[in-house]
Amino acid sequence: AQSVAQPEDQVNVAEGNPLTVKCTYSVSGNPYLFWYVQYPNRGLQFLLKYITGDNLVKGSYGFEAEFNKSQTSFHLKKPSALVSDSALYFCAVRDLYSSASKIIFGSGTRLSIRP
Amino acid sequence: NAGVTQTPKFQVLKTGQSMTLQCAQDMNHEYMSWYRQDPGMGLRLIHYSVGAGITDQGEVPNGYNVSRSTTEDFPLRLLSAAPSQTSVYFCASSYEGAGQGGYEQYFGPGTRLTVT
Numbered sequence: 001a002q003s004v005a006q007p008e009d010q011v012n013v014a015e016g017n018p019l020t021v022k023c024t025y026s027v028s029g030n031p032y033l034f035w036y037v038q039y040p041n042r043g044l045q046f047l048l049k050y051i052t053g054d055n056l057v058k059g060s061y062g063f064e065a066e067f068n069k070s071q072t073s074f075h076l077k078k079p080s081a082l083v084s085d086s087a088l089y090f091c092a093v094r095d096l097y098s099s100a101s102k103i104i105f106g107s108g109t110r111l112s113i114r115p
Numbered sequence: 116n117a118g119v120t121q122t123p124k125f126q127v128l129k130t131g132q133s134m135t136l137q138c139a140q141d142m143n144h145e146y147m148s149w150y151r152q153d154p155g156m157g158l159r160l161i162h163y164s165v166g167a168g169i170t171d172q173g174e175v176p177n178g179y180n181v182s183r184s185t186t187e188d189f190p191l192r193l194l195s196a197a198p199s200q201t202s203v204y205f206c207a208s209s210y211e212g213a214g215q216g217g218y219e220q221y222f223g224p225g226t227r228l229t230v231t
Contacts, residue, residue, distance in 0.1 A: 009155075034218075036222075042224070043222040043223055051218055090157060092158075099146070100165065100210075101163035101164060101171075102148075103209075103220060104174070105150070105158040107157035
């Protein structure tokens with residue numbers, strides 16, 4: 001069965017510093033991996049995905065993530081945090097051989113950027 | 116394109132009542148899903164569909180029914196509402212394109228449901 005773990009409920013970073021939001025996954029086959037962001041009282045917005053190819057993927061708003069197969073991780077990173085990055089972030093996974101609709105989400109990490 | 120739309124935005128039900136949460140998408144996506152979001156638990160998959168006429172259960176299907184008679188619509192039915200179903204419900208759709216195109220989900224704005 002697919003599963004995703006986001007080990008940190010909250011991450012606090014000063015503006016201008018690099019940020020990392022951690023995600024590890026478990027699937028039986030090759031994974032498709034995703035990051036989404038949710039602002040207060042809004043739906044989820046897609047940030048980036050890993051399907052195949054280059055392990056370092058770049059997405060919206062300057063975010064990037066690195067797929068590490070040996071560590072089964074897909075951590076979200078940004079070189080320089082902005083106050084406007086404060087939001088709830090979700091990692092999600094789909095097994096290559098499961099339905100395209102069956103995407104499993106982590107519990108979320110609240111990112112707080114202080115000025 | 117309106118994308119993924121959900122109605123209603125808010126709903127209050129009494130225990131035992133039934134209702135249908137509506138979800139529609141105008142992007143001709145094959146794949147659709149329903150999630151519930153609860154504090155500290157992230158999004159949990161309720162039911163999903165891979166095309167018209169085909170649905171399957173997700174992580175937390177009990178107490179909910181779905182059907183998919185058209186590509187566009189994917190309603191979620193609460194058969195007999197319980198306080199444990201108080202949550203925010205999100206509908207999502209996606210497609211699979213050539214190469215790395217597609218796969219990500221497009222989400223609706225959500226329905227906030229309270230069961231008293």
